[in-house]
């Protein structure tokens with residue numbers, strides 16, 4: 001049964017969300033609220049249902065069996081691991097493709113400047129590096145000023161240095177635009193680095209829901225960072241040696 005979706009809200013409200021594939025229950029009555037502007041990272045072992053939850057919020061799972069209620073904002077953007085740019089459209093056209101505002105071109109140019117790609121608007125996607133293509137995907141996702149940004153492993157295919165730069169960029173963009181964010185990631189450090197709140201999915205349910213309260217500029221070496229990192233690793237069944 002398709003979930004009831006209520007879009008007259010700026011918050012995300014998930015209530016009793018269940019999703020099944022055949023006999024397997026992947027999400028088992030999930031309750032989760034995300035407030036406007038809140039940055040939530042979603043962790044979980046491989047196959048725990050992170051993408052299934054994100055796809056439900058994105059409205060990309062109408063053919064999947066399940067039930068529950070969803071209330072989501074009107075303006076939602078999604079970013080995936082691959083940039084999903086149209087190769088036959090130039091960079092700027094990719095950014096403004098779905099934008100319905102009075103001066104889309106200028107908005108698109110501003111968005112490209114924000115992600116550090118001023119002057120690249122006439123490039124073709126295949127003339128950009130993987131990291132640059134993800135920057136375009138971020139520009140495309142934020143140009144419509146979403147109230148909710150859904151990101152499924154957006155940096156998973158990038159090298160470590162590019163990923164660090166993208167972390168800084170995403171934090172800065174979210175601070176400026178203030179969407180609620182649900183970031184699906186495998187990477188505990190990425191979750192602690194970026195999110196205000198971290199949720200762990202396990203056996204179809206939320207097993208951990210923490211707000212670490214770390215400062216805006218946080219470093220992996222800080223005691224508070226380490227503490228929450230260890231808590232999360234334990235909850236994921238990873239025991240680190242001292």
Ligand SMILES: Nc1ncnc2c1ncn2[C@@H]1O[C@H](COP(=O)(O)OP(=O)(O)OP(=O)(O)O)[C@@H](O)[C@H]1O
Nearest residue numbers: 021022026044045046047048049050051052053186
């Ligand atoms: N279309 C589908 N048909 C059948 N089973 C599916 C389908 N999509 C997902 N599943 C199953 O549902 C479970 C959860 O998948 P999902 O992709 O949501 O997990 P995940 O936590 O995002 O995994 P990963 O971290 O490996 O990407 C897995 O066991 C997966 O095999």
